[in-house]
Amino acid sequence: MQTAPLSPEDPAVIGGFELQGRIGQGGMGQVYLGESLGGEPAAVKVIKPSVVDSEARLRFAQEVEILKTIWGPRIAAFLDADAEADDPWLATEYVEGPDLRGHVHMHGTLPSLLTASLGATLAEALAGVHRQGLVHRDLKPANILLGPNGPKIIDFGLAVFAESNASLTAPNTVxxxxxxxxxxxxxxxKPLTGAVDVYALGAVLLFAATGHAPYQAATPMATFNLVGDPAKAPDLEGAPEELVPLLTVMLAHEAQDRPSLTDVVRHCRAVVESQGMTIAQARRRLTTHTVQAPAAHAHPPHPAPPPAAARTEPAPEPEAATVPAPSPERTPTLLDPSPAGPDGQSDSPGVQTPATPAPASRPRDTPSSGPLRHSAQARRTAQQLRQVYAASAPF
Structure with missing residues (x-):
């Protein structure tokens, strides 16, 4: 996990969490690596002052209330939050490890055995979320963190109550x-059902096994149009033969044609067992593989169509884009025109990825009382970050 150093304008403490560095940035806020009074690491998400209006604060408060209801061993746990603070913030469990997107781009795709293990683990986790009356709505490789204890799902900011009439978005947007x-x-x-998460999980597993999404286009808007077109079949090129039947039904255009999450778990388990391994053994192998990331075992990702300008690294995708709902009178357009990478992914506020320092906006906060806490690990991390920042600072 790469962590960028704090800038002089960043606060030192937020809500009792001493900040150690930056681990992500998105349109709505900044995510920091923090440490509690007792030394517990946390991902601390802070809403940007520039977007703190009444609507953003309400959405953030709703997100906090939703996160309080979500639990499970494969879900990054909610720790604390304050939606009424001058700069609203929330803290969740910090998962030490790369996200799935970064792992595939760095080390290559997963073999079918490990892809099936990942599918069984995530499907079981999502089934638990659905039993709580929720759907994720924005499952993607960047929201799957590959930690030392196995994969975990993050960023439930778009989650909504499946049977609720309330929405976090305007009535005519998706x-x-x-x-x-x-x-x-x-x-x-609308309303959306758990079938949206089944589809998204199928897309995530396809990416894990091939390095590409079901639909690829030059722009997010073009991708959006392909996804909604029933005449366009998903691209399964490069998918392992034993996974093609499952991916085909998970990516079915009609929601009712997709399998249940329980059926997904069973199919993934069958793939694992057909290769002479138990599901528990495959899960341990997945964790070992992603933690150690052995380049010798990596499979080169299936090549995606090159972007207009050559890049040496994948470009960020637009984070959870807001799109006007289709209507006969006009073509929907994206409200977030951020550039997209080959897999159509971005670094959203909950994604733990390297970030660049934000421009100065306010003075650095100081703790209200008592000295700052410094565990041995925190001191080492802070010292490394200070050295990096000192080497790049112009003064």
Whole structure:
């Protein structure tokens, strides 16, 4: 996990968490690596002052209330929050490890055995979320963290109560990441059901095994249109033969044609067992593989169409894009025109990825009382970050 150093304008403490560095940035806020009074690491998400208006504060408060209801061993746990602070913030469990997107781009795709293990683990976790009356709505490789204890799902900021009439978005908009958005989500169908997460999980597993999403286009808007078109079949090129039947039904255009998450777990388990391994053994192998990231075992990702300008690293995708719902009178357009990478992914506020320092906006905070806490690990991390920042500072 790469962590960028704090800038002089960053606060030192937020809500009792001493900040150690930056681990992500998105349109709505900044994510820091923090440490509690007792030395517990946390991902601390702070809403940017520039977007703290009444609507953003309300959405953030709703996100906090939703996060309080979500639990499970494969879910990054909610720790604390303050939606009424001058700069609203929330803290969740810090998962030490790369996200799935970064792992695939750095080390290559996963073999079918490990992809099936990942599928069984995530499907079981999502089934637990659905039993709590929620759907994720924005599952994507960047929201799957590969930690030392196995994969965990993060960023439930778009989650909504499946049977609720309340919404976090305007009535005529859809929100999500186009490359991993289900067709009904892209077409503005409401209410959404758990089938959107089944589709997104299928897209995530396809990416894990091939390095590409089901639909690829030059722009997010073009991808959005492909996803919503029933005449366009998903691209399964490069997918392992034993996974193609499952991926085909998970990526079905019609929600009712997709399997249940329980059926996904069973199919993934069958793939694992057909290769002479138990599901528990495969899970341990997945964790070992992603923690150690052995380059010798990596599979080169399936090549995606090159972007207009040559890049040496994948470009960020637009984070959960807000799109006007389709209507006969006009073509929907994206409100977030951020550039997209080959897999259509971005670094959203909950994603733990390297960030660049933000421009100065306010003075650095100081702790209200008592000395700052410094565990041995925190001191080492802080010292490394200070050295990096000192080497790049112009003064």
């Amino acid at each position: 929100v999500g990441t186009p490359a991993y958005m289900s067709p009904e989500q892209a077409n503005g169908v």
